[in-house]
Amino acid sequence: MTAYKDRSREELLQEKSVLEEKFKEVKAKGLKLDMSRGKPSAAQLDLAMGMMDVLNSETDLKCSEGVDCRNYGVLDGIREAKELLADMTEVSPDNIIIYGNSSLNIMYDTVSRSMTHGVMGSTPWCKLEKVKFLCPVPGYDRHFTITEHFGIEMINIPMTPDGPDMDLVEKYVNNDPAVKGIWCVPKYSNPQGSTYSDETVRRFARLNPAAEDFRIYWDNAYGIHHLYDDKQDNLVEILMECKKEGHPDMVYKFCSTSKVSFPGSGVAAIGTSKANLEYIKKQMAMQTIGHDKLNQLRHVRFFKDIHGMVQHMRKHAEILRPKFETVLNCLKHELGGLEIGNWIEPRGGYFISFDALPGCAKDIVAKAKEAGLVMTGAGATFPYGKDPQDSNIRIAPSYPTPEELAIATDIFVLSVKLVSIDKILENK
Amino acid sequence: MTAYKDRSREELLQEKSVLEEKFKEVKAKGLKLDMSRGKPSAAQLDLAMGMMDVLNSETDLKCSEGVDCRNYGVLDGIREAKELLADMTEVSPDNIIIYGNSSLNIMYDTVSRSMTHGVMGSTPWCKLEKVKFLCPVPGYDRHFTITEHFGIEMINIPMTPDGPDMDLVEKYVNNDPAVKGIWCVPKYSNPQGSTYSDETVRRFARLNPAAEDFRIYWDNAYGIHHLYDDKQDNLVEILMECKKEGHPDMVYKFCSTSKVSFPGSGVAAIGTSKANLEYIKKQMAMQTIGHDKLNQLRHVRFFKDIHGMVQHMRKHAEILRPKFETVLNCLKHELGGLEIGNWIEPRGGYFISFDALPGCAKDIVAKAKEAGLVMTGAGATFPYGKDPQDSNIRIAPSYPTPEELAIATDIFVLSVKLVSIDKILENK
Numbered sequence: 087m088t089a090y091k092d093r094s095r096e097e098l099l100q101e102k103s104v105l106e107e108k109f110k111e112v113k114a115k116g117l118k119l120d121m122s123r124g125k126p127s128a129a130q131l132d133l134a135m136g137m138m139d140v141l142n143s144e145t146d147l148k149c150s151e152g153v154d155c156r157n158y159g160v161l162d163g164i165r166e167a168k169e170l171l172a173d174m175t176e177v178s179p180d181n182i183i184i185y186g187n188s189s190l191n192i193m194y195d196t197v198s199r200s201m202t203h204g205v206m207g208s209t210p211w212c213k214l215e216k217v218k219f220l221c222p223v224p225g226y227d228r229h230f231t232i233t234e235h236f237g238i239e240m241i242n243i244p245m246t247p248d249g250p251d252m253d254l255v256e257k258y259v260n261n262d263p264a265v266k267g268i269w270c271v272p273k274y275s276n277p278q279g280s281t282y283s284d285e286t287v288r289r290f291a292r293l294n295p296a297a298e299d300f301r302i303y304w305d306n307a308y309g310i311h312h313l314y315d316d317k318q319d320n321l322v323e324i325l326m327e328c329k330k331e332g333h334p335d336m337v338y339k340f341c342s343t344s345k346v347s348f349p350g351s352g353v354a355a356i357g358t359s360k361a362n363l364e365y366i367k368k369q370m371a372m373q374t375i376g377h378d379k380l381n382q383l384r385h386v387r388f389f390k391d392i393h394g395m396v397q398h399m400r401k402h403a404e405i406l407r408p409k410f411e412t413v414l415n416c417l418k419h420e421l422g423g424l425e426i427g428n429w430i431e432p433r434g435g436y437f438i439s440f441d442a443l444p445g446c447a448k449d450i451v452a453k454a455k456e457a458g459l460v461m462t463g464a465g466a467t468f469p470y471g472k473d474p475q476d477s478n479i480r481i482a483p484s485y486p487t488p489e490e491l492a493i494a495t496d497i498f499v500l501s502v503k504l505v506s507i508d509k510i511l512e513n514k
Numbered sequence: 515m516t517a518y519k520d521r522s523r524e525e526l527l528q529e530k531s532v533l534e535e536k537f538k539e540v541k542a543k544g545l546k547l548d549m550s551r552g553k554p555s556a557a558q559l560d561l562a563m564g565m566m567d568v569l570n571s572e573t574d575l576k577c578s579e580g581v582d583c584r585n586y587g588v589l590d591g592i593r594e595a596k597e598l599l600a601d602m603t604e605v606s607p608d609n610i611i612i613y614g615n616s617s618l619n620i621m622y623d624t625v626s627r628s629m630t631h632g633v634m635g636s637t638p639w640c641k642l643e644k645v646k647f648l649c650p651v652p653g654y655d656r657h658f659t660i661t662e663h664f665g666i667e668m669i670n671i672p673m674t675p676d677g678p679d680m681d682l683v684e685k686y687v688n689n690d691p692a693v694k695g696i697w698c699v700p701k702y703s704n705p706q707g708s709t710y711s712d713e714t715v716r717r718f719a720r721l722n723p724a725a726e727d728f729r730i731y732w733d734n735a736y737g738i739h740h741l742y743d744d745k746q747d748n749l750v751e752i753l754m755e756c757k758k759e760g761h762p763d764m765v766y767k768f769c770s771t772s773k774v775s776f777p778g779s780g781v782a783a784i785g786t787s788k789a790n791l792e793y794i795k796k797q798m799a800m801q802t803i804g805h806d807k808l809n810q811l812r813h814v815r816f817f818k819d820i821h822g823m824v825q826h827m828r829k830h831a832e833i834l835r836p837k838f839e840t841v842l843n844c845l846k847h848e849l850g851g852l853e854i855g856n857w858i859e860p861r862g863g864y865f866i867s868f869d870a871l872p873g874c875a876k877d878i879v880a881k882a883k884e885a886g887l888v889m890t891g892a893g894a895t896f897p898y899g900k901d902p903q904d905s906n907i908r909i910a911p912s913y914p915t916p917e918e919l920a921i922a923t924d925i926f927v928l929s930v931k932l933v934s935i936d937k938i939l940e941n942k
Contacts, residue, residue, distance in 0.1 A: 125586050136571055141566050156562075231800050349584075350587075350807050377616075378615045380778070
């Protein structure tokens with residue numbers, strides 16, 4: 087197909103009128119479609135329905151340590167839940183704390199605690215002139231809203247196919263003591279679906295932070311969320327790498343079962359060094375008497391162990407894979423060769439990242455909405471909601487049914503084409 | 515019985531040697547008993563085992579608003595859970611947010627948010643020279659550790675049979691802009707088991723705080739935790755009183771089902787004005803995508819409504835009442851007339867508050883421990899763990915079995931007698 091930029095004004099106007107006709111048709115259907123959030127579909131949730139049966143009124147509700155999970159006690163998680171989530175995030179059970187239902191909440195609490203109490207004895211961040219976080223972009227909007235909420239200055243770090251631009255990361259972290267953290271989604275990243283290379287992880291572990299209270303916020307949200315059995319990304323385990331490099335306390339790993347069992351009713355955890363854990367537990371002891379042990383037990387009794395969880399994730403993949411392929415095939419078929427957008431074919435995670443022509447993302451999202459398709463807001467993948475290129479759009483294919491998804495992708499592709507033609511015509 | 519203070523030195527020494535013999539006997543048994551925490555017994559937890567069956571793999575898991583409770587969505591609680599907990603805490607469902615499993619966690623988060631972001635636009639407390647909280651004493655240790663953790667200065671306010679000394683409360687709140695809060699357990703208070711009088715609640719509502727961001731932290735932990743059907747305390751509903759007096763935003767009400775269903779696996783809530791709720795929800799939206807809706811649904815399907823919950827609490831009372839009566843009868847029988855201690859006979863809640871002769875509490879708790887009985891640490895009911903009189907001891911009769919409780923109370927009474935005799939002998 088001839089690239090749009092190489093077509094004449096007349097050819098483009100001709101193409102536009104054909105596309106407008108199609109768009110009118112689909113708009114007339116009055117559809118309501120949603121590709122905005124990384125939300126599992128009902129079919130995926132059905133996979134875990136057995137979890138509703140594993141505990142009943144006849145069940146022994148004591149955990150392996152003999153504690154009655156119905157009562158108070160056990161601040162940092164029952165042993166078997168620690169083992170399961172430690173395996174999930176590839177650390178020792180001695181390096182983990184089990185929290186409530188949300189890893190986002192752990193991240194929020196971690197930043198909040200650093201604001202009021204510092205990190206392992208450092209000055210509370212609220213007493214400092216300036217606190218900065220590095221933000222690989224595009225990235226996860228909810229990370230950025232946490233740091234924005236606390237008045238932390240966010241610095242964009244461009245993502246490469248190997249992860250964040252490590253030259254820049256090293257420059258900032260190793261020289262500026264105001265840089266206290268970096269937000270990372272290291273595997274099947276949000277939104278690119280790409281995985282940090284071995285070299286990137288090792289360069290992270292070798293950082294020499296100017297700030298003693300600098301930490302890597304390693305949100306391994308999609309660690310076991312593969313789409314394929316035969317094509318899987320591998321991520322070097324960072325806690326051990328940091329230990330090897332003499333920086334055992336430099337990383338917080340976050341994970342949860344939100345997209346394994348039930349979003350909102352899963353179990354979340356932090357994995358980090360024992361020194362960090364001890365410091366965190368001191369504060370936790372004031373915050374709560376303990377998290378929901380029955381739900382921890384429910385998860386362990388259902389999945390049994392990491393092998394059970396991995397098998398369960400294969401079932402998720404069977405539902406998700408065709409959805410990703412529907413979108414990717416449509417993008418390839420409809421946009422291939424037009425040179426009006428780039429995208430990455432992910433092997434896992436929840437998203438497809440699409441880069442439109444500069445200055446087109448907002449208009450594309452608005453156009454799609456006209457036809458009843460809600461996308462993630464353009465700019466959401468950047469700190470302060472500002473994409474300097476107005477180019478990135480996050481596609482979330484998980485929630486719609488396959489039929490809805492085919493229509494949704496058609497609308498998206500039509501919107502991309504129409505907005506791109508207008509943009510190119512401006513400069514003809 | 516002749517009061518110890520009126521007995522001769524010889525009579526006291528004679529009594530002491532008899533008591534020491536008894537103490538030796540019980541100590542020889544090598545018992546391990548615990549009256550330290552307000553922890554429900556296994557028999558009480560058994561009452562809610564039906565809750566493990568109400569949701570199963572065949573259940574419709576949509577809430578009344580049609581939302582699939584297994585998925586993301588609904589930040590502030592499903593409608594039917596709001597209705598149940600609103601009834602429990604006597605506010606409108608429009609005045610409530612449902613959180614996770616712990617009201618303590620809500621209180622912690624509320625103080626933490628005020629530190630970093632202030633209250634509805636006020637200066638963040640971490641930017642202030644000095645922040646103070648009023649602490650009715652004796653009170654709940656975990657309240658005091660929260661304020662201590664954030665470096666908030668705590669001011670003791672003596673409790674009277676009608677609640678906190680309101681002359682003092684008014685003096686501080688209405689004149690000192692550094693006073694930002696007061697910790698209250700207004701009904702079946704921890705540890706006294708007494709309830710604020712109507713006049714006390716009205717005086718709270720009529721406060722004219724010097725600080726715009728002053729709030730009453732109303733921890734109604736035992737609102738429906740009656741011991742008797744025929745003798746029940748009544749507490750005036752404070753949110754409405756504050757509204758009537760033109761201070762609609764002045765109170766946060768906290769409640770949870772921790773001692774209704776399962777501690778650690780219950781549902782907690784905050785009830786307050788819509789203006790406060792809006793402010794809180796803005797922050798909540800950054801902290802979490804939502805709490806555990808399945809557990810909210812589980813609670814509503816099990817209790818059905820407030821009537822169901824009240825009936826359920828009658829079953830708790832049937833288990834707790836004889837335990838309280840065992841302790842109270844023993845205190846009356848063994849200590850009555852000796853003038854070595856005072857206590858209140860509560861009609862609800864989880865505790866009996868015992869005031870020993872000044873300077874005796876620590877020694878009594880240590881003595882009891884010698885014989886294998888763990889009590890709440892003396893001083894724990896005061897800010898910074900410092901009881902200026904060294905007099906107050908909190909008795910928690912809920913956890914031991916009735917048989918254990920009879921022995922535990924014997925040990926306690928023996929310890930009180932022995933330590934008191936020594937104290938009186940010092941001055942003879």
